[in-house]
Amino acid sequence: MTASAAKVARQHRTRHWLRRGLFVAYGFLGYAFFYLPIVILVIFSFNDSRSVSKWSGFTLRWYEAMLQDHQIMVALWNSVFVAVVSTLIATVLGTLAALALERYRRFPARLFADITLYLPIIIPDIAMAIMLLAFFKLSGIGFQTWKVSIAGLRLAVPYSVIIGHVAFNISFVAVVVRARLAQMDRTLDEAAQDLYATPWRTFWRVTLPLMMPGVLGGALLAFTLSLDDFVITFFTSGAGFNTLPVRVFGMIRKGVTPKINAVSSLMLGFSLLLVTLALLAARGNEDRKIQMF
Amino acid sequence: MSDASVPAVELRDVVKRFDDVVAVDHVSLQIAPGEFFALLGPSGSGKTTTLRMIGGFELPTEGEVLIEGEPQGYKPPYQRPVNTVFQNYALFPHMTVAQNIAFGLEMRGVPKDEIRRRVGEMLNLVRLSGYEKRRPHQLSGGEQQRVALARALINQPKVLLLDEPLGALDLKLRKAMQLELKAIQEQVGITFVYVTHDQEEAITMADRIAVMNHGRVLQVGPPPEVYEQPRTLFVADFIGETNFIPVEVLRVGSTVEVLTAGGARLQAGWAEPSLNAGAPAVAAVRPERMWLHRPNTAPEGGPWNRVEGIVRHVIYHGLDIRYEIHLAGECSLHVRLPVGRGDADVFQRGEHVIVVWPSEATRVFRRDS
Ligand SMILES: Nc1ncnc2c1ncn2[C@@H]1O[C@H](COP(=O)(O)OP(=O)(O)O)[C@@H](O)[C@H]1O
C-alpha cells in the first residue's frame, strides 16, 4: 500500500467516524430536547422536598398525598369516565363513518362528508371548543350532568363534555379505521357473499374481524386523546367540573408542587401504556396485511 | 335436475356500461350443463365483467342472465346457485383452511358433522389433507388455488365461475394445474365458466371457447373449430400463430381467388361474407400448414397455393425448424417443418424456395375487422 493510499483510507475512516459520531450526538440531543423535561418531572415526583429544583432523597409521599386528595381522585375518575364513554360512542360512530366513506364511494356530497369529517382534526382546539360551547348554549343542552358513583365517589359529568369528546374523537377513529379499510381486499367481501353470506353476516364474519386492528387502534387513540384533552373539556364543562388535566391546570395556578409532578407522572404512565397498546394493535395490522397477499 | 335441453347459463343480449365505457356489448351465450366453457380474450375485453354478471356482482345494464332457465334479475350473489374462484383467490386470511372451505356450508346452515365430513372429502379431492389448521398465508400459490377451488366446489354449485384461476402461478405449476382442474371438472361434472387470456390454456382445457374483444363475443365454438376456422381477423390473430398476406380480392362466391402484392394468385377455402371483388383483404394461413420446396420439385396444379420467396432465417426448435421466408412485396411468412426428414430437406439461408399450402387452409378476412 502506498503512502497516499493509506492517507486516503485514513481520511475515509475519520470522516466515517465523524459522521457517525455526529449522527449519534444529534439523536441524543433530539431525545434530550423532547424527553429531559419529562424525565426531570418524573424524578422530582419522588423528591422528598417541596422544592422542585433541589434533590433531597426518595419518597412516595407525593403519590400518597395525591391518592388522599379528594379533588384529584374525583378528577381522575371523571377523566376515566369521560374517556371510556366517549371512546365507546366515537368508536362505533367513527367506524360506521369510515365504512360509509370507504365502501360506498359513490354517493352525493361525498366530498362534503369527507371534509366535515376531517374538520375537527384540522381546526384549532380552541375554535372547536368555542363552537361547541355556543352549540350547547343555543341548543339548550347546557351543562346538565350525568350522575354516577364510581369507586365510592359521586361524579357529576356534564353531557356536554362527553358530546364534545365524541365530536372530535369520531374523526380520529374514522381516519384510523379508513386507513385499515383502504388496505383491505374488497374481493373478500364478495367472496363471502358468493358463499351465501348476506351483507349482514359478511360484515360480522369477514369485514369486522379484518378491520378490527384498525378499530382497536382508533379506540385507543380516542381514549388517549380524551384523557389528555384540556381545551375542549375546559370550555364545555361549565363550572366545578374537573378532569385530571383541568385539575392540574387549577393547581398549577397556585404554584408548582411535587404533587402536580406525581399527577403528571401518573397521566404520563397512562398515556405511555395506551400508546404502546395502540402500536401493538397497529403491528397486528401489519401482520394481517402480509397474510392477505 | 340438469335437464340437458336447458342451458346451465344463458346470456340474452347482455350489455354492461360503466359510465361511458361499454364493458360488455350485446353478448348472447348458451352454456350447456356439464360443459367446460372458456371466455377467452385480451385484457380489457370484458371477460371479468361477463363473469361477474353471472355471479351477481354486477347487474346488466341491458339484457338478461339466466341460470338453469331461471332469470336472475336483481338477485344478489348470495342467492345465486353459482360459486366463484376469484383471480387472487380471496381466501379469508383470518380463518384456517378448514374454516375457509366450510364457510359456504356454514352460511347455509348445514349441520356441523356433515360440514366436517364434506370438508374432509374436499381436502381429499384437492389433495390437501392434513392442511386443515393452516392459514392461507402459510400456503404456496398452488395450494391457495386449490383451497379456493375446494371452498367453491364444496357447495355443489350448478355453475362454477373461475376468473383466471391459474394466472398467478408459474408456468410449470400452471400446466400441472390445468390438467388437475380439467380432471376435477370431469369428476364432479359441474359446469365451468373459465375466464382466461391465455389461448393455449383455453384450447387445451375447454369444451367450447367464446373469443371476446372490445366487449363483444366474436366467435363461439369447440377449440379445433375456433383454431381452424376463425371467422374474423382478430380471432385468427389471437389464437395460435398465423401468417397474414395482404391481398386484393379477385373473385368471391363458390371459389375465392385473391391477388398478392407480389402478383401471385391464391385460391382460398373461405372468405368473410361481406367481402366483394376488388376489396383490400388479408389472406391467413397457419405456419404448420405450409411446406417448402426447391423450385424444381414443387408440385404443379392441384388444390395448392404457391408463392416464391427467399429464406431469411432458419431457427432450429428441437421438434421443428422454423423458417422465415421473404416474399416479393415486403411480406414475410413463417413456416414450420418437422425435423428429421433428412438433410436434403433442410433449407439454407438465402436459398430460393417455393412455399406451398393447400388452398382450403387459406382464409380471407377484411383488413379492418
Ligand atoms: N367497475 C368498473 N368501473 C369502470 N370500468 C370498468 C369497471 N370494471 C371494468 N371496467 C372496464 O370494462 C372493460 C372490461 O373490463 P374487464 O371485464 O375487467 O376485462 P377483462 O376481464 O377481459 O380484462 C375495461 O375497459 C375496464 O376498464
Ligand SMILES: [Mg+2]
Ligand atoms: Mg379480468
